[in-house]
Amino acid sequence: MQMGDFWLLVDEARREASDSSTLGRDIAEVLAARLAAATPDEVLDFDRCFRRAHRRAFQWNLWAAAELMWGFCSDDSFSGFRAGLIGLGHDAFERIVTDPDALADHPLVQRIARGEVDALVLYMEPLEHVAAQVYGRVIGDDDAFWDAVQERDAQEADDKHSPGVRFDLGDSAEVRRRLPKLSALFLGDTRAVR
Known part of the structure; x- marks a missing residue:
């Protein structure tokens, strides 16, 4: 599976899901159903593509965006937020990672x-677990996925990615400078960045 194939699957799943509070779970269920007939290698390829996109979304400006929208953002919640950006689909993801x-x-x-x-x-943690769950069903061993990922990762070179220049997420003036449109939507005069 190449990145184009990955994004076709994600875009199809996104179109089938509604913008409800269960959006991440809904997309994950559609993806899991689509991958159910995949080979173990195809599931690992899906995971590789997901991880590449997930790493691309690790940017300080996007972390600040999650803080603006949620009023907080831990390591775990930022991981789920990045999965959420993937869940928005290919075109939206590319626009957002290029310009948060x-x-x-x-x-x-x-x-x-x-x-x-x-x-x-936008917290779509269930997307982070699709490959592991499907791989476990295909192989018949829920723990086999992590061994397979570790073996595959040892054979592949890591994508080099820069998250940008780190800054104080509590500096609301800097956040407003970096994210003026998003700040206008979420800060106004009543909300402050923590």
């Missing part, structure tokens, strides 16, 4: 800002 402030233009983020859907709809 483009999150402000996404219809789902605008609905979050208006209070129509919960901000945590």
